[in-house]
Amino acid sequence: MKAANNSSATSPGIPNLAPADTDELRWQAVVARSAAADGEFIYAVLSTGVYCRPSCPSRQARRDNMRFFDNPAAAEQAGFRPCKRCRPTGASPQEHQQQRIAELCQWIQRTEHLPNLQQLAEHAQLSPHYLHRLFKQTLGITPKAYTSALRQQRLQAGLSQATSVTEAAYAAGFDSSSTLYNQAALGMAPASYRDGGRAQQITYAIAPCPLGQVLVAMSSKGICAVLLGDDPQQLAADLHQRFPAAACLQQDAALHDSLSAVIQLIEQPHAGIKLPLDIRGTAFQQRVWQALQRIPPGETRSYREVAISLNAPNAVRAVAGACAANPLALLVPCHRVIRSDGALSGYRWGLERKQQLLTREARESADA
Known part of the structure; x- marks a missing residue:
């Protein structure tokens, strides 16, 4: 019987797992009966x-009596049949839980x-x-x-339609105005949000960098966007799209120091910079972005490892979504x-930029 080929695509500058290494990691998942590994592979x-499936509660076989496959079809092609206890061809307990x-x-x-919580239960x-x-x-x-x-989503939708902030607050489920101002993370005062953010001013600067062009934007609270690209005009258009009702003003001189610090982070990843950040996102996105900021330069994590670090091993796709929504390149290192x-x-x-960043960080870590 022949197991599926476990080799992975090669990415310059990124260490790849050899088949033996991959099988060893899979064996560890089987020993742990890891539900988080269900759907990643099966063993025969x-x-x-x-x-x-990896989480099967059946008596554990010896390592030398076991083979790994990428999916049930590969195992069946090799002559194996599905377990009647864990039913690897159907939805996993994890999938039932998600549903x-x-x-x-x-x-x-x-x-x-x-x-x-009581009502939900x-x-x-x-x-x-x-x-x-x-x-x-x-x-x-x-x-x-x-x-x-x-x-908060209901509040944001209601502020544009209600006759007053108080009306929108109560309709969204806030029990008082003070609760609204303490808990609503709108990035601005509720009244300003109701007016479409017109009272908000965002300044930005654009400059060449080793990755092409970089835009750094700042609100009254801190840096609210770091965007990478090739076309300065396209970067400015992206910023205006993110903050359609705010006054976005290009002020290269005023943001010179912040812009220089961000560019330095590309050239010297281990230097680190301390800048005030205005990070806007959902509660889960905020948790993911905080976890990303804890990954040291020169190291990487898989989406699953990030999910596990948040005590949410089933939220791999949500982690990937939060990485994709990250508005602060480099400062929140989703790369x-x-x-x-x-x-x-x-x-x-x-x-290509992701590869360049990882290669720079790996090289600097090796030289340190």
Whole structure:
């Protein structure tokens, strides 16, 4: 019987796992009965002729009696049959869990008054403690953080239609004006948001850099965008699209120091810079971006590793989505997140730039 080829594509400057290394990592996942690895591969037992998902609770086989495959079809082609206990050809327990939470989220979105944890548990017919753990494990955020983000979305939608901020606040589920100002993360005062952000001013500067062109934009709170590209006009257009109602003014001289610091970060990744940031995103995006800032230069993490670090091993796709939505290139180093096999994957500013950044960081780490 022949196992599937586990070799991965080669990416210059990125270490790739040899087949033996990949099998060793898969073996460790089987030993841990890792549900997070379900769907990544399956394993087959030579003595029984059965193949299983990594989290299968069956008695563990010896390492030398086991073979790994990329998917059930490859295992069946090699002559193995599916396990009747873990049913590797159907939806995994993890997928059932994701579906259950997805249905609960849809119910939350349909409710007029956002429910608390007890009400959610009663609707899901689960204990509050178990629901809280299941919800966070699946989405990476707590039910309270999810409903808070939904309340904010309702506020943002309502501010443009309501006759007053107070009316929009109560309609969105805020119980008082003080709660609104303490909890709403709009990036500006609610009244300014209701007016389309017209009272907000964003200054920006553009300059050549080793990666092409870089734009650095700053609000009254701090740097709110770092964009990479080849065309200065396109970068400015991207900024205006992100802040359509704000007054975006190019002031190269005023932002000279901040711009120079960002360019220095490209040339000297380990130097580090301390600049005030105005990071706007959902509760989960904020958590992902904070995790990315903890990855040292010269090192990488897989999307799954980032999800696990957030105690949300099932939220791999959500982590990838947060990386794609990152508005602060370099300062929030989403380029340090790669695929599990060591290959590069999507980078909103281009895979070539991602490769250049990782190669620079790896070279500087080796020289340190």
